[in-house]
Amino acid sequence: MLVDFATVLVFIVLGAVTVALMLGISRLLRPRNPTPVKLDTYECGEIPIGSAWVQFNIRFYVVALIFLIFDVEVALLYPWAVVFKKLGLLAFVEAFIFIVILLAGLAYLWKEGDLDWVRTLQETPAAKEGK
Amino acid sequence: MTGPADVIFYVLAALTVGSAIFVATLPNIIYAAVALLFTFCGVAGLYVLVSADFLAATQVLVYVGGILVLIMFAVFLSNRISSVKLSNPVHFRLPAAAICLTLFGVLAYTAISPAFVLKQEITYQPTTARIGELLMTRYLLPFEVASVLLLAALIGAALLSRPDRPDIPRPDMEEPK
Numbered sequence: 001m002l003v004d005f006a007t008v009l010v011f012i013v014l015g016a017v018t019v020a021l022m023l024g025i026s027r028l029l030r031p032r033n034p035t036p037v038k039l040d041t042y043e044c045g046e047i048p049i050g051s052a053w054v055q056f057n058i059r060f061y062v063v064a065l066i067f068l069i070f071d072v073e074v075a076l077l078y079p080w081a082v083v084f085k086k087l088g089l090l091a092f093v094e095a096f097i098f099i100v101i102l103l104a105g106l107a108y109l110w111k112e113g114d115l116d117w118v119r120t121l122q123e124t125p126a127a128k129e130g131k
Numbered sequence: 132m133t134g135p136a137d138v139i140f141y142v143l144a145a146l147t148v149g150s151a152i153f154v155a156t157l158p159n160i161i162y163a164a165v166a167l168l169f170t171f172c173g174v175a176g177l178y179v180l181v182s183a184d185f186l187a188a189t190q191v192l193v194y195v196g197g198i199l200v201l202i203m204f205a206v207f208l209s210n211r212i213s214s215v216k217l218s219n220p221v222h223f224r225l226p227a228a229a230i231c232l233t234l235f236g237v238l239a240y241t242a243i244s245p246a247f248v249l250k251q252e253i254t255y256q257p258t259t260a261r262i263g264e265l266l267m268t269r270y271l272l273p274f275e276v277a278s279v280l281l282l283a284a285l286i287g288a289a290l291l292s293r294p295d296r297p298d299i300p301r302p303d304m305e306e307p308k
Contacts, residue, residue, distance in 0.1 A: 002136070005179045005187075013291040056207040060167030062292035064197075064204045069195040069285045074191045076277060086168070091267050094274070101278040103287040114289040 059117065068114075073102055140180050147173030160206050166200065171195045185259045 041048045080095050109115055157163040163249035173192045177186035241247070267273045 002179075005184070056204065058208060059292060061201070061204045061208055063287055064201045065288035065291075066285060068193075068197040068201055068290065069281050071193055073278075073281060075192050075268075076274065078188065079185065079259050079266050081263075082260045083263035083267060087264070087267050094267055094271060096238065098275055098278045101275070101282055102285070105282040109289050112289070114292060 062114075070102070072098075136180060140177070141174050142182065143176040147177065153217060161203075164199070164203050164206055168195060168199055182255045182258070184257055185262055188259075 076098070077095065080091060084091050084095075147170055150166045150173065153166035153168060154163045157166060171190065175187045175190040175195070178184075178190055
């Protein structure tokens with residue numbers, strides 16, 4: 001088992017060394033002639049306005065939360081996937097129940113419109129009063 | 132006994148503790164979040180060294196892939212993000228030092244107490260298949276209950292994101308501009 005993880009370690013170290021080496025060599029070889037335009041943040045050719053340090057929409061956080069829940073689901077399904085072939089139909093049914101419970105939650109969110117990105121623009125109380 | 136595993140342990144421990152110090156001390160909260168990435172990875176490596184391979188994979192999957200994203204978004208959402216210098220202020224140095232020293236004492240005492248017996252021969256065996264078998268047979272009910280728990284968390288996350296309803300009181304939150 002430790003040998004498998006030694007492979008992972010070698011992979012990480014080689015990856016880090018490769019990146020460092022490539023950046024180091026290009027730093028040695030390239031001409032260095034910075035101008036303000038070159039040092040500007042690249043934003044698809046547009047001139048960037050303001051700082052990137054702005055407050056993000058709260059809805060990103062909710063998407064991250066939902067992602068995390070399914071992330072944990074995947075973590076719990078790993079041991080199942082390892083023994084799936086050995087245990088056969090029983091394991092299939094057990095994991096099926098596990099997934100269906102969570103899928104029901106996802107279907108509920110979908111039906112209630114919690115996954116719609118523009119929902120808050122339409123349903124805020126202020127918007128309703130505006131009508 | 133010193134071997135390659137010991138060297139790797141000390142490198143990983145240094146990585147974990149060093150980046151944890153950066154998390155606590157860096158004034159810029161986004162840099163602190165990036166330092167946390169290295170702490171989580173170091174802990175995953177330490178799990179591998181104590182033959183907990185499934186835990187290591189889960190650590191990378193859930194903490195590095197999930198919790199850190201969540202923390203990053205929490206940082207991005209903070210409405211004082213533009214005042215970077217204020218984002219990681221230092222408060223209560225003395226009480227914090229007292230608590231940390233006490234905790235260190237307890238941990239050090241536990242570590243050297245005879246309750247822990249050092250195994251000379253560590254056998255590294257894959258644990259995931261064994262965990263899977265137990266989850267599918269003996270611990271099936273906790274496995275399915277975990278699904279219900281995740282369902283509750285899912286619905287809770289959705290409820291948090293719903294627009295304010297006048298009949299449910301909520302703590303005041305500043306509207307993003």
